[in-house]
Amino acid sequence: MAERIVYVVATPSPxxxxxxxxxxxxxxxxxxxxxxxxxxxQSASWRPSFPDVCPFHCLDAPADLNGIAADEIVGLLGSLDPSVVVVGGYAQKAARDVMAWSRQRRVPYCLRSDSSIWTDRHKGWAKYTVRRIRLPRHVKAAHRCLISGRFNREFWQRYGMRPAQEGWWPQWIDYDRFAAARTIGVDERHxxxxxxxxxxxxxxxxxxxxIGLKHLDRLCEGLADCPPHAGLIVVGSGPEEANLRQRYGDSLAGRLHLVGSVEPGDLPQWYAAADALVLASGARENWGLVxxxxxxxxxxxxxxxHVGAAGDLVVDGRSGMALASNDTxxxxxxxxxxxxxxxxxAAMGHESAQLAxxxxxRSEPVRCIEQLFASLE
Structure with missing residues (x-):
């Protein structure tokens, strides 16, 4: 029988x-x-949606992801008879139940998370102490830790990943959709x-x-020091919108553009219309698919x-600016x-596209899973 992978994750995401x-x-x-x-x-920024092709099974845990019964997920795993299980994350009780089932049934499991060494360090010693007690034993028993990038590799190494355990499976986006932004003409942008x-x-x-974690106030303060022809387009919504309007609505009038949430299919045209992406969330951003x-x-x-993706996709002075400090x-x-x-x-944008x-x-998910299947032999 051909190998079968079962991937257990918290919730659907686009x-x-x-x-x-x-x-x-x-x-x-x-x-x-x-x-x-x-x-x-409960804290997701997207609307619930489900795959169109990939078979999926949705348990009935509450939105805080706690309270799922172990026998429910264990029964489902047994019926699917996987060759390998991929556990998305490690903190939820359900993830620990999956790993316990895998060890008992001698089914290899792999750990996949976007955790970053820098985010981990910023969470403080109390949380680190708890992870230091729990996580190494899960890492030790894992078949693979599926690396998503440079800072993620350093995270798993911090908790005991051995060289032989290193796998590869970065996060994926709809690259064709966003690459189409390069073909959008000047007239359409205007x-x-x-x-x-x-x-x-x-x-x-x-x-x-x-939200506060994204430090949009620092971007607004940065914009205030720029020449008057420069603007900041903000695509998205959240509780900080009212604060931004109150603090900067007058001083940055005509320069701060809060356009609200847009449909995913409309995002490429906003990228095409802009000159640079700015992300001020700092080291607390595990990855940053934007x-x-x-x-x-x-x-x-x-x-x-120290933003997660910066370790692989931002070369300071070539494809953008990797700031040494995240202050105002x-x-x-x-x-x-x-x-x-x-x-x-414009030149850095060209370099950025080549890196992407x-x-x-390197990130093609089919190839990553085929390599995982090959490692089982």
């Missing part, structure tokens, strides 16, 4: 659905199954900006939730050097320098 539909289409839907612990997560009343001629772009999206669209990226002054200096050199931004294309080739 990028994961795209990834697993691709795998199921190529390898066959009987060779890959998804188990969702819950249909939605039409989009005009339709939203945006008259600034050089525009930084932020895409994501409007960096994959922006780079694929041909944008340079400005972010702190650092953002003032970086955004001012970027706004003063539009030709350099190479990363896409």
């Amino acid at each position: 990028n994961r659905n795209t990834e697993m539909d691709r795998v199921a289409t190529v390898l066959g839907p009987d060779r890959v199954h998804l188990i969702f612990i819950a249909s939605e997560w 039409s989009l900006l005009a339709a939203h009343g945006i008259e600034t001629t050089l525009n930084f772009l932020y895409v994501g939730r409007l 960096i994959n999206e922006a780079a694929t669209a041909g944008l340079p990226v400005l972010c702190h050097r 002054q650092a953002w003032r200096e970086a955004m001012y320098a970027a706004a003063a050199q539009p030709e350099r931004l 294309d190479a990363w896409r080739e």
Whole structure:
């Protein structure tokens, strides 16, 4: 019988659905199954959606992901008879139940998480002490730790991953969709900006939730120091929107553009209309898939050097700016320098696209899973 992978994750997400539909289409839907612990997560920024091709099973855990019965997930695993189990994350009780079942049944399991060495260090000693007690034994028993990037590798090494345990499976986006942004013409870009009343001629772009963790105030302060032709387009929604309007609505009038949430299919045109992506969440950002999206669209990226994706997709001075500090002054200096050199931004955008294309080739999920199957032999 052909190998079968069962991937247990917290909840559905658009990028994961795209990834697993691709795998199921190529390898066959009987060779890959998804188990969702819950249909939605209380802090997710996306609307619940499910794969179109990949078979999936959704348990009825509450939105905080706690309370799922062990026998429910164990029974489902037994009925699917996997050759290998991939555990997305490690903190939830359900993940620990899956690993316990795998050890008991002698079914290899792999750990997959976007955790970063830098995010881990910023969580403090109390949480580190708990992980230091629990996580190494799960890592020791794992068949593979599936690496998603440089800082993720260092995270798993911190908790005991041996060289022979290193696998490879980075996060995936719909690269074709975002690469299409490179083909959007000048007239179409100008039409989009005009339709939203945006008259600034050089525009930084932020895409994501409007929450305190993202430090949008630092981007606004950075914009204030830029020449008046520079603007900041903010795509997304969240509790910080009212605060941004109150603090900067007057001082950055005509320059701060809060366009709200947009449909996923409309995101590429916003990337095409902008000149650089800015992400101020710093080292607490495990990865930051918006960096994959922006780079694929041909944008340079400005972010702190310890953002997860920066370790692989941002080369300081070549494909963007990897800031040594994430404070307000650092953002003032970086955004001012970027706004003063539009030709350099364009050149860095070209380099960014090349990095994204190479990363896409390395990250192809079908190849990653085929390599995982080969490791079972």
